[in-house]
Amino acid sequence: MERIWVIIPAGGRGQRFGGTQAKQYVLLRGQPVLAHTLNIFLHEKRISGVQLVLPGEDLESGVWRDLLSDDLALPLAPVRGGKQRADSVRRGLEALRKAGAADKDWVLVHDAARPCLRAEDLGNLLDSLRESPQGALLGIPVADTLKREKDGLSLGTVDREGLWRALTPQAFPLAALLAALQSAQGAAMPITDEASAMELQGWRPRLIQGHGDNIKITLGDDLALAAAILAARDEEK
């Protein structure tokens, strides 16, 4: 039976977020964003290991060690990220292979900047793998009207029929994903998620509907939104 691994790309600098600290380290309800995200996976029994990918300079300085409390012991040593997110994911895959992961093992890639992932959505994605030979990812149908913008003006409306927003985690077999990312290097189209690299290879991954509160902390305002989401969840408990 294939094992299931997780890669958490946390190698970005959060330029759109602003501030003096990379967004994966800022405090969210008293814990770094990264700790919230790691916690989701470290408590899922079906996952064999979590491979963290960090900015090179943070790996050297060890700043991340102070951020993660002892109960977040990472079984796999973090590795250095790359220039783009896809480069960081590729390095995470190479590290998993070195750590003994098999070519056909599943790898879930989940943004460190998405700390509000619901355990139920992770569970649904994991449950779907047995009937998703071409991989699977969480997503949500587009609910807004979409405009194409140029110079601050609307050039027209994009038909949203059949359009989904891709979320994470995105799950693919290790060797196939690594090969697809290697092959996509230098592709004309920017590779901003794992599924786009696999689609270039002709794969048709399954879309599993998740929740819109699986937000990616991108802009400064997103931190308060994430805090409100987690606070509302605590209220529901």
Ligand SMILES: Nc1ccn([C@@H]2O[C@H](COP(=O)(O)OP(=O)(O)OP(=O)(O)O)[C@@H](O)[C@H]2O)c(=O)n1
């Ligand atoms: N070279 C990179 C770029 C991004 N990421 C990670 O990929 C996730 C999604 O990327 P994004 O939201 O774009 O993060 P940043 O690149 O940090 O943001 P920005 O583009 O605003 O700098 C984040 O967890 C980020 O840390 C990464 O591991 N390596």
Ligand SMILES: C[C@](O)(CO)[C@H](O)COP(=O)(O)O
């Ligand atoms: C992977 C992703 O979160 C799916 O929506 C998104 O593509 C990441 O984009 P970013 O520009 O690297 O944040």
